[in-house]
Amino acid sequence: MKELLTYILQFGNLNPAQIALVSSKATELHLPKEEYYLQAGQVARQFGFLVEGIMRVCYYNHKGEEITKYFIDENNIVVDLASFDNNLPSTAYVQAVTDCRLIVFAKPDWQDLLNIIIGWDAIVHKITSKALLLKIERISPLVAEDATTRYLQFMEKYPILVNRIPLVYLASYLGITQSSLSRIRKNIR
Missing domain, CATH: 1.10.10 (Arc Repressor Mutant, subunit A)
Incomplete structure (x- = not known):
């Protein structure tokens, strides 16, 4: 949890009560190597932060070949924003390349943070902007x-x-x- 809080606090300030609330909404997820965090066709229901391990985002081309778009390493967010925010089926697979440990927020808990913490939306906007820039930089x-x-x-x-x-x-x-x-x-x- 310490890694996630350090990451979040780069983007804005939270008081001790807000930090406690964020911590109370988070759960730890262990994902074994080769397991999927999200599969194409599913709607993303979690906002994740990768504490340990490497994940990859991939898809299948028109020939049925698996194509890796990019990798996600430690201290980065793991979420298909379009799917998570808009309840749309994902077009990609997100798979653990190594054993992974994530801190995740279920969508209702994430929404609670947005509704309760003043300024949380601004922090989230900064986090997702950084993540999108990293994604563009990392795409093959x-x-x-x-x-x-x-x-x-x-x-x-x-x-x-x-x-x-x-x-x-x-x-x-x-x-x-x-x-x-x-x-x-x-x-x-």
């Missing part, structure tokens, strides 16, 4: 560069993630086959 650069350059850029930008993500997911994110990624890694060493 499929056609911007050649595969080797994309891999090198990923290694440079996310050095902590590169050895924690299975090659199959990393290859999908980079828009290449796993065997191509293995060749690139071999040639770099």
Whole structure:
């Protein structure tokens, strides 16, 4: 819970009673590796914060191939905002790449925070704006560069993630086959 509160307090101030209220509405969720936090077609019912682990957002293209759009690491929010805010079915899958620990808020509890805490909506707006910017930054650069350059850029930008993500997911994110990624890694060493 400490990680979540530290994160929230970057975006605004809360008094001790408000912090206690936020804490009382939160629950901890353990998600084993490969489990889904959200699946396409489901309506998002939780607003989450990733305390430990790595998650990925993916979808299936028209050929039925699984495509990884981006990864989410520790100290970031996990929510399909369009689905959560508008009760729409999600178009993506959110899956645990590693064992994950999240702090989650059920939608009714999240709504209670919005109704009770003055200024909570402003904090949430700042949090979601930051999350959207990170999402745009992290979305796979499929056609911007050649595969080797994309891999090198990923290694440079996310050095902590590169050895924690299975090659199959990393290859999908980079828009290449796993065997191509293995060749690139071999040639770099």
